[in-house]
Amino acid sequence: MEYKVPQLEPYVGKEELQNLEIVIRNKWLSEGLFAKEFLDRLQEFTKARYALLASNGTLALFLCLLGCGIKKGDEVIVSDFTFNASGSSIAFTGATPVFVDVAKTDLNMDPEKIEEKITKKTKAIMPVHIYGQSCDMDPIMRIAKKHNLLVIEDAAQGFGVFYKGTHTGTIGDVGMISFFADKTITTGEGAVILTNNEIIYERIKLLRNQGRPHSSTFIHPGIGMNFRMTDLQCAVGVAQIKKFGEIEKIKLNNYAMYKNLLKNVKQIKFLGENSYTNIVPFRANILAEKVEELVDYLEKNKIETRRFFYPLHKQPCFSDLKSKNENYHISEMAYTCGLSLPVFCSLAKEQIEYVCRTIIKFYEK
Ligand SMILES: Cc1ncc(COP(=O)(O)O)c(C=O)c1O
Missing domain, CATH: 3.90.1150.10 (Aspartate Aminotransferase, domain 1)
Incomplete structure (x- = not known):
């Protein structure tokens, strides 16, 4: 059907095209200069100590969970009202997602309902910043500290959203922002992982790129996979973040x-x-x-x-x-x-x- 008002249209145009043309002229299509610039700009904008690109938000969540050591037998508490990927990324590690109801005002995780879900198996809480507003992070962080749990923020929809002045995705132990086509800034598919924790960063850095610290080596200290973006996507990302x-x-x-x-x-x-x-x-x-x-x-x-x-x-x-x-x-x-x-x-x-x-x-x- 030809809609008079469609649901979505990404805000892309000549700036994105100009950057894409540069990538084609450079003849370097995998992560290159634009990937570096996009990552630097994301880090500067969010003030995260460490940032890593990933192929999409779902895989970024999966990496965050792996980076936190989540595995079979563990439980992760997650908002019940979210896109399925928040739960499926947990299930993909072998852990069990445990759902928590949300607050009536903003449909974000209700901190008052978290503690009743904690068991001996609980390893982490995954708040999801939904529909462009931040969860109430102070009580969530207090509960996590009290029960010695990690906090993995699903800030897929949270680009530009700050909780008391701190960017979503940088408040817990690790977090991610998606750049899917309907997100605030987009690269079609893509995501960034944010953390202030050096150990989690180093683990995810290896996992995302074949178990090695960078692409130009064939020595692999760990076992990883390929969760990278392309420079074509990052060229679009650079134009988007500027806008x-x-x-x-x-x-x-x-x-x-x-x-x-x-x-x-x-x-x-x-x-x-x-x-x-x-x-x-x-x-x-x-x-x-x-x-x-x-x-x-x-x-x-x-x-x-x-x-x-x-x-x-x-x-x-x-x-x-x-x-x-x-x-x-x-x-x-x-x-x-x-x-x-x-x-x-x-x-x-x-x-x-x-x-x-x-x-x-x-x-x-
Ligand atoms: C809340 C939430 N979590 C996770 C995702 C997954 O992100 P992606 O589509 O980039 O895999 C999305 C996006 O669609 C989302 O809205």
Whole structure:
């Protein structure tokens, strides 16, 4: 279908093309000068002591877990309301993901529900910074310290999001940011791993590049795999990170427009905002009455939307875990009522007005 308002369009153009042309002219396509520049800029922006690129966010999480020594028999506590990769990366190490419900305001991990999930097997907590807001990290870090657990931050959606001034992904022991096509800055596929811990950094550095410290040696002190990016992707990344200020401003404006135009629709609620975090809107996320009918109505009017994440405890792939019988009221409510509206940068003012007019018409019917 040709949408009047699609869900997503990456904000890429002539700067990305210019950088890509340089890579082609240089004839060096694997990690090279742009990979170095992208990594340096990411490190400078996030203030992480160490940073490493990875092929995508899912594999970056897997590397973070391996770097923390997570293995079969361990348990890792993870937010129930997230993209499946947060849970599957844990399962891929052989460990068991243990799901925790989220807070009603922002759908981030509820720190008050963590301790009841801790057992003798628990090795780590994985908070997921969802929809462009940070989790409340102070209580999570306190619980981790008290129980001697590692904290692995899934900041896939967290580029540009700071908790009390510290970039998400750099607060716990290790974290990662994704650059998938729908993320705040994108390289199509790609990710960065951030840590302030030298031991974790050194382990992941070997694991990501065939068990060796750098590419130009054939001596492999460890066993690793290939989790690298290409210079083509990093060329796009460099152009994107330079545009972040502009991206953030446009997305915030778009989000504010939705909030203003829909403020009198009592069947809709926007997610709450916490003072300890800035917001870089991932989408304009609403909790809405009759969401399934609304989705159909918007679709008929050529507006593409996305439902919220399906709670991990309900995922068919985790059906053998005992947690499926526990209560996850908020993540279930979020899935039942949640709807993501587009906020991408090239969205025209008229398109947002059209989406809002259509929503208003739906509830007036
Ligand atoms: C919360 C969350 N975690 C992990 C991922 C996985 O990242 P990627 O798509 O780069 O593998 C995503 C992205 O889609 C995500 O939204």
